[in-house]
Amino acid sequence: MARFLRVSTSPVWMFMALIFLSVIPSSICRILNENDLKHICLKTSNPFACLDQFKSDNRSRNTDEKGLAEIAVDLAMKNANETHAVYNELYSRTNDYRLQEKYMSCSKNYNDAIRDLEEMKYELNNNRTKLIHVEINDALQEVNTCIRAFERDQIDPVKMDFANERFKLLCDMVKIAAESLVQK
Numbered sequence: 001m002a003r004f005l006r007v008s009t010s011p012v013w014m015f016m017a018l019i020f021l022s023v024i025p026s027s028i029c030r031i032l033n034e035n036d037l038k039h040i041c042l043k044t045s046n047p048f049a050c051l052d053q054f055k056s057d058n059r060s061r062n063t064d065e066k067g068l069a070e071i072a073v074d075l076a077m078k079n080a081n082e083t084h085a086v087y088n089e090l091y092s093r094t095n096d097y098r099l100q101e102k103y104m105s106c107s108k109n110y111n112d113a114i115r116d117l118e119e120m121k122y123e124l125n126n127n128r129t130k131l132i133h134v135e136i137n138d139a140l141q142e143v144n145t146c147i148r149a150f151e152r153d154q155i156d157p158v159k160m161d162f163a164n165e166r167f168k169l170l171c172d173m174v175k176i177a178a179e180s181l182v183q184k
Contacts, residue, residue, distance in 0.1 A: 031064060040068070040180065044172045053173065069124055069132075069177035076139070076170035077117045083163040084110035106146035106160070113139040113167070120174065132178040140171050 037060065041050035054060040057071050084107060091103035116139035123131045147164050 031062060032060075032068060037068075040176055041173075043176045044169060046169055049166075049169055050173055053170065065177065065180050066124070069129070069174065069181060070121070072170065072173040072177045073117055073121050073124060076167065076174055077114065077121070079163070079167050079170055080110050080114045080117060080139075083160070083167060084114060086160070086163065102149050105149055109142040109146040113142040116142070120178075124178070129178050129181040132182075133175060136171050136175045136178070140168060143167050143171075 037051060037054050038047070041047040041054070044050040053075055054068070054071065057075060059071050060068060063071065087103050087107040087110060091100055091107060094100055094103065116135045120132050120135040120139075123129065123135065143164055147161075150160070
């Protein structure tokens with residue numbers, strides 16, 4: 001049976017395979033530099049904050065475009081989890097029924113946004129980047145629902161605007177980083 005499994009490999013084919021394997025990964029997985037980060041961040045609503053966010057994660061110093069998208073998702077996930085916890089805490093500390101209702105609603109919105117981010121991470125890990133924009137838009141919609149709840153009545157003693165706006169920026173970073181992967 002071993003006679004039928006004999007493989008013919010010539011030195012020319014092996015040399016061509018080595019060249020192919022050494023050239024392809026370097027063109028696909030190019031390490032990004034600070035100018036690349038600036039270029040991506042210029043497409044966001046707040047380029048300086050975007051750059052600060054990426055620089056806050058040491059992985060951004062030595063990554064490719066996919067890694068940058070993963071970092072953006074991780075940063076958004078961290079922010080969403082922190083904000084979700086704050087809304088839960090605010091809910092438990094207030095006796096004002098209207099505020100409790102808003103805080104609980106925002107907590108649920110952030111919980112759903114976290115689920116969307118987890119799905120994004122799954123899609124990114126499975127190289128299905130074309131589906132990420134659907135999940136990021138869903139996450140943004142959840143947070144915008146929370147923001148609108150406080151815009152109507154103008155009662156937000158804690159002023160969660162900053163956390164909500166930061167999350168929107170992080171989602172914007174995810175969207176732009178993922179779009180750069182889809183364009184390839």
